[in-house]
Structures are given as structure tokens and as C-alpha cells.
Amino acid sequence: QSYCHRLQHDMYFLTSTSRLNEQVVDKIVLQLNRVYPQILTNEEAEKFRNPKASLHTRLSDLLKHLQKKGDRHCQEFYRALQINAEQLFNDLPSRKILKTPDPTEIDTDKEQYMLNDRGPVFFLACFSVAAGLALFWYCCNSETQVLGRARRVLGFSPIIIGRHVRNICLLYLEDISRN
Secondary structure, eight states, X not given: OOHHHHHHHHHHHHHSXXXXXXXXXXXXXXXXXXXXXXXXXXXXXXXXXXXXXXXXXXXXXXXXXXXXXXXXXXXXXXHHHHHHOHXXXXXXXXXXXXXXXOTXXXXXXXXXXXXXXXXXXHHHHHHXXXXXXXXXXXXXXXXXOHHHHHHHHHHTOTTTSOHHHHHHHHHHHHHHHHO
């Protein structure tokens, strides 16, 4: 799709109320005049920056003027819009059409969000539950010598778990081994 057709498609969106303010339109016109002098001449830039005319009229005239000039001029307008109003540029209807994904393609941003939406606390909680269940299963297995191995593991873990928790676990293991 050519930039002129895209600009025609986006014209209503851009000229609707409060999308672009006066400063952004002035920055775009100045960029098209100064950075790319072949896009707007000094006279044209003064015409589109005239504060006596309404913003809607100036913007509509600018967009029509660029469409008459050709695809390169419309492309430079989109570049200036992206530089000066990136959020608005990303919200353009023509951009949304271009962004529609192929149904067979995997959206990696969405997939990344789906995998990481719980956060690190959820991961630590799940890991703690899994480690606790593994330790419980290991300690309750009647085929192994529970007390000796558990005492060695829990004896060297005052940093990982608190001293009181370690004492409670050791008492529990001794009570189980007596039964």
C-alpha cells in the first residue's frame, strides 16, 4: 500500500479533535521544511504554520498538499510524525492494518507475556513447595535410613532455614524414627 493511500486512510484519524496539538503540527512542518527542504518550501511552511487559521484547516491542507506531491512526500510526513508523535504514529489505523499478524505466525511478545505473567515470587513459591514435597517424600520413605541422612542435611542448613524450623524438623524426624 502506497504512502499516499495510507495518508488518505489516516486523514480522518489525524484531523479529528485533540489528536495532534499545535506544537506537534509546527514541529512536523518545520521538519519537513528544514530537514527535508525538498518537501516543503519556506512559503508553504509559513502557510501551514499560520496561527490565524484553525489547526484542523491547516492540517487538512497540509495532508492534501502532501498527497498531491506524491508518495515520497507522504513517506517523509510519516517519518516526521513518528519522530515527533510516536504514540500517535503507532495508533494510526493504517499501522494497525500493517501490524495484523499472520494467523500461522506465533506472536513472540504475547508468548513472552504469557510465560512471565506470574513473576519471580510465584516461581519461588512453586519451587519451595516442590522442594518441601521432595524432602517430605524422602524423609517418609521407609526403605531409607531417614534419620542419619536427614540430620546431615538439616544440620548444615541454618542459613537456608531458621534455627527454630531446623529444630522442629529434627524433632519430627526423631519422633517418626521411634515409631
